Amino acid sequence: MSFTAVARKDFSDARRSRSLWALSGLFVLFTLLMTYLYTVIPELEGGDAAELSAIGLLGFIAAPATLFVTLAAIVVCYKAIAGESESGSGKLLLSLPHSRFDVLAGKVLGRWLVLVVPVVGGLLVALGAVFALGIGFPAGTLGVAGFDLPAWPVVYAGFVALTALFALVYVSLVVGISATTASTSKAAALALGAWVVFELLWDAVPVGLVFVANGFAIPANLAALPNWVAFVSLLSPSVAYSHAATGLLTDGTTGAVPFYLLGWFAVLILAVWVVVPATVGYLRYRNADL
Amino acid sequence: MDAITVSNLTKDFGDVRALDGVDLSVEEGEVFGFLGPNGAGKSTTIDVLLDFVRPTSGDVRVLGMDARSDSMAIRERVGVLPDGYHVYDRLTGRQHVAFAVRSKGTGEDPTDLLERVGIAEAADRPAGGYSKGMKQRLVLAMALVGEPELLILDEPSTGLDPNGAREMREIIRGEVERGATVFFSSHVLEQVEAICDRVAILDEGRIVTVDTIDGLRTGAGATTELAITVDAVPDGAADALPAVPGIEDVSVDGRLVTVRMGEGSKSQVLHELERTGATVVDFATRETSLEELFAAYTEDDDETDGPDSAEVEATTAVNAADVTADESADPVEVGR
Numbered sequence: 001m002s003f004t005a006v007a008r009k010d011f012s013d014a015r016r017s018r019s020l021w022a023l024s025g026l027f028v029l030f031t032l033l034m035t036y037l038y039t040v041i042p043e044l045e046g047g048d049a050a051e052l053s054a055i056g057l058l059g060f061i062a063a064p065a066t067l068f069v070t071l072a073a074i075v076v077c078y079k080a081i082a083g084e085s086e087s088g089s090g091k092l093l094l095s096l097p098h099s100r101f102d103v104l105a106g107k108v109l110g111r112w113l114v115l116v117v118p119v120v121g122g123l124l125v126a127l128g129a130v131f132a133l134g135i136g137f138p139a140g141t142l143g144v145a146g147f148d149l150p151a152w153p154v155v156y157a158g159f160v161a162l163t164a165l166f167a168l169v170y171v172s173l174v175v176g177i178s179a180t181t182a183s184t185s186k187a188a189a190l191a192l193g194a195w196v197v198f199e200l201l202w203d204a205v206p207v208g209l210v211f212v213a214n215g216f217a218i219p220a221n222l223a224a225l226p227n228w229v230a231f232v233s234l235l236s237p238s239v240a241y242s243h244a245a246t247g248l249l250t251d252g253t254t255g256a257v258p259f260y261l262l263g264w265f266a267v268l269i270l271a272v273w274v275v276v277p278a279t280v281g282y283l284r285y286r287n288a289d290l
Numbered sequence: 291m292d293a294i295t296v297s298n299l300t301k302d303f304g305d306v307r308a309l310d311g312v313d314l315s316v317e318e319g320e321v322f323g324f325l326g327p328n329g330a331g332k333s334t335t336i337d338v339l340l341d342f343v344r345p346t347s348g349d350v351r352v353l354g355m356d357a358r359s360d361s362m363a364i365r366e367r368v369g370v371l372p373d374g375y376h377v378y379d380r381l382t383g384r385q386h387v388a389f390a391v392r393s394k395g396t397g398e399d400p401t402d403l404l405e406r407v408g409i410a411e412a413a414d415r416p417a418g419g420y421s422k423g424m425k426q427r428l429v430l431a432m433a434l435v436g437e438p439e440l441l442i443l444d445e446p447s448t449g450l451d452p453n454g455a456r457e458m459r460e461i462i463r464g465e466v467e468r469g470a471t472v473f474f475s476s477h478v479l480e481q482v483e484a485i486c487d488r489v490a491i492l493d494e495g496r497i498v499t500v501d502t503i504d505g506l507r508t509g510a511g512a513t514t515e516l517a518i519t520v521d522a523v524p525d526g527a528a529d530a531l532p533a534v535p536g537i538e539d540v541s542v543d544g545r546l547v548t549v550r551m552g553e554g555s556k557s558q559v560l561h562e563l564e565r566t567g568a569t570v571v572d573f574a575t576r577e578t579s580l581e582e583l584f585a586a587y588t589e590d591d592d593e594t595d596g597p598d599s600a601e602v603e604a605t606t607a608v609n610a611a612d613v614t615a616d617e618s619a620d621p622v623e624v625g626r
Contacts, residue, residue, distance in 0.1 A: 005393045013381055094342060098362075098365075099361075
């Protein structure tokens with residue numbers, strides 16, 4: 001498998017560009033700002049500052065982080081394959097013994113690293129700020145080999161991993177889109193279109209389906225919508241990510257919930273999102289004339 | 291086994307037929323020139339060899355393997371200088387070659403390859419800042435990685451100055467001595483004839499002819515035109531010159547003597563002229579250009595487009611003093 005050679009080439013290319021460093025700087029600034037707001041807002045609202053915790057901070061960061069990750073993924077990835085086809089560097093790449101699968105897989109891996117380095121870095125800086133500001137940690141413990149260890153590092157690492165997975169979803173989506181066309185402007189337009197649908201308009205989809213399912217009328221009891229409505233809304237990557245993050249950070253669910261609304265199922269949805277767009281993009285790219 | 295075998299290859303882009311029943315076979319160890327005007331389908335043919343583009347119909351085999359299903363195995367053993375490529379602007383020359391070495395898993399030192407193509411001093415600069423000629427050398431270095439059995443070079447001299455084109459030919463000769471087969475395309479006859487064992491001419495997606503360069507010239511009745519400026523034309527010159535073997539036509543216009551000849555020694559023409567008492571002031575040759583040679587092979591077509599192509603001529607001016615001073619060397623060698 002030569003996709004690691006492609007990924008390595010791609011990543012060293014990005015490392016020499018300003019984008020990786022600009023993104024890292026931006027995400028660090030973003031997490032520091034969020035950490036600051038997290039400590040200030042409860043005071044403004046008359047809350048109890050003692051309730052602040054590192055895990056609470058992550059919950060506070062999760063939603064705006066999706067905005068950063070999704071937009072950064074578009075910027076980093078829309079040219080991944082369309083740009084190579086458009087400029088002609090793809091001929092250089094494919095003159096060497098790489099299959100088109102290797103190219104796509106290598107691109108996903110390389111661009112994902114470009115995105116994950118700032119995300120992990122930013123979340124580590126946030127952890128540093130937590131220590132510096134004296135924000136507490138939750139008291140929960142995990143029993144490991146007879147020792148009671150604090151649970152928060154596991155939760156924190158889990159959140160970092162989950163965010164990295166979410167980044168992979170968007171990298172797969174945008175690289176997949178980039179593989180379907182040899183025009184970078186078309187790739188950018190399609191990626192932005194997908195972003196608008198899944199980030200801005202998705203809330204309307206379950207509502208619309210309810211409207212249709214109810215015989216084109218607004219249901220009388222909006223508080224008791226069927227479970228499938230929540231499931232449909234969960235099909236958006238960022239909803240699935242937020243849902244999984246909430247499950248991870250608030251430990252435990254309330255009441256009887258079908259399995260497909262549990263946190264782990266949201267992770268499964270994200271995993272499907274990693275595979276599907278990249279596969280569709282690959283099938284188009286495999287059969288394309290360069 | 292042939293290095294390349296193309297049988298009845300047809301490629302349509304939408305409703306445009308780019309290649310129409312192309313047959314081609316390149317023997318192992320030969321240097322094969324693939325000629326034709328821009329847009330004839332040379333790059334499309336090469337793109338099919340490398341599986342960049344998929345044939346509409348036809349059978350294409352490279353090193354005995356199917357160009358589509360065995361493309362990876364083919365590219366392991368082939369070095370490619372593609373057409374219309376773009377380098378990675380931010381990566382250095384060394385990183386480009388290192389990427390090719392890693393991709394082929396050959397473990398060569400990128401510096402050695404960059405030295406071979408003459409850009410070692412620029413190894414650590416981003417390739418985006420390279421000149422066109424340096425980029426061409428860089429991509430040639432990538433093509434040489436892993437001592438490939440077959441080199442496929444699409445317009446290799448693009449962007450190279452005459453010195454660079456000569457170095458390119460020397461590298462190609464070195465590769466042939468090592469045992470490699472070389473298949474390269476060009477629209478400049480001079481580069482092809484200096485190095486090729488055989489050539490094919492492609493026109494509008496069809497192979498017009500496959501032959502050696504000499505066979506091509508003979509077949510097309512190609513001629514060379516000498517334009518000689520003298521201080522004054524002696525009376526006997528116009529009568530004496532046609533006696534020189536190979537001369538087909540002589541015309542005199544003021545101080546300019548124009549001689550059209552097929553096979554024959556150009557220096558003998560100059561000597562003959564000086565023997566009649568003239569002093570050569572300036573001197574230029576014009577070979578039958580590829581366009582003209584090409585036109586000769588496509589004259590049967592009712593289309594007569596490209597009449598201006600004869601104006602696009604390869605002209606080599608040689609200082610008259612050098613010509614007369616060095617009697618042993620053919621003074622127009624650079625023009626050939």
